[in-house]
Amino acid sequence: MIRFENKQQPKLLILYASYGEGHLQVARAIRDAMEERGNYRTVMVDLMAESHPWLNEVTRRFYLKSYTHMPSLYGWMYDFTRPMKHDSLFGGLLHSFGRDKIRRILAAERPDAVVHTFPSFALPELKKRTGYHPPSYAIITDFDLHRRWVHPSIDRYYVATEDLKKELTLLGIPGSSVQVSGIPLKRGFRAIAPSAELFVRYKLRPDKPVVLIMAGAQGVMPDVEQICGGLLQDANVQVALVCGHNRLLKDSISEQFQHHTGAARLHVYGFVEQIHELMALSDCLITKPGGVTLSEAIAAELPIFTYRPVPGQEKQNALYLASKGAASIANHPLELTEQILKLIGDPLRLTSRRLSTQRLQASQSAADGIILDILSNLDIMERASNI
Incomplete structure (x- = not known):
């Protein structure tokens, strides 16, 4: 198992959202995988909650109510926005939330990489304006692809299946930028035999x-x-x-x-x-x-x-x-x-x-595979910058 010297530990910033448990669980799985390697420099941020707390609470409650009491309305909204592009009017609006907050977080934390477990890409949007942001990674937390996940400034995607990878490549994402990793599971989860x-x-x-x-x-x-x-x-x-x-x-x-x-x-x-x-x-x-x-x-x-x-x-x-x-x-x-x-x-x-x-198993330890891939990419980038 790869472990880090304190002075060499990279810092990850994980951006998630509290719309359902899955995004948070995946974020924790990535953080825990880092900690198992002796790296305790992961920062987790619920970007919408911290940047727009009132709006976050209203939209979160609406999500939960529509999800449980008005599922047809939720389904209609999901299907209606599914083909939405990142540079459409509505897509641009959704990705703009938290832009000022993420700018301040970047200045304060100086992360080496940013991991998204929810498709709110205020950080990639900043690249257009400032020309700089650390490498960005997205972990798609379902077996279905909503177009909101697709953004040209994401450096690599981690997905559950080969079919999701094919969908992304058909939308113009290079195959080399998509890794079939499986969805990260919480620490301690493993397949075991009954006893x-x-x-x-x-x-x-x-x-x-x-x-x-x-x-x-x-x-x-x-x-x-x-x-x-x-x-x-x-x-x-x-x-x-x-x-x-x-x-x-x-x-x-x-x-x-x-x-x-x-x-x-x-x-x-x-x-x-x-x-x-x-x-x-x-x-x-x-x-x-x-x-x-x-x-x-x-x-x-x-x-x-x-x-x-x-x-x-x-x-x-x-x-x-x-x-x-x-x-x-x-x-x-x-x-x-x-x-x-x-x-x-x-x-x-x-x-x-x-x-x-x-046959659907992509990886025995998705979180470990994702972490190793991110760290390898960071190492390659660091060596290239020293040439």
């Missing part, structure tokens, strides 16, 4: 298939009660429901299905830090199709089921994985239950789905 110790830890039985349900961070997955009830009608199925920080959902499900929790067939968890352990014990996953969660499932080679994906990037993520044979999409609890029971009851079908998921 007797893990089954005991999570109070699951190794002789019955486990369906893992992750209700999601942005609101609750709809119809969780009906989904649990439908699956539990099969006496051979165990359900592991992860409610995250939603205490209300956890208490409601536990009370409603107390006869099943008593029979040890429904297991309700709050926030699970070591989610890779539960994934290792599971036969399939029901989830909202956010880019990071899907990447975790892919790393765990876990067949994926998405339920009523919200229009926008999540629906596009689900459609993409479905086209690769790694995910199924359902819009009704009965349809979902039938899909799952059909899969876990057929070993050949289950193996085929796991293989389809395995």
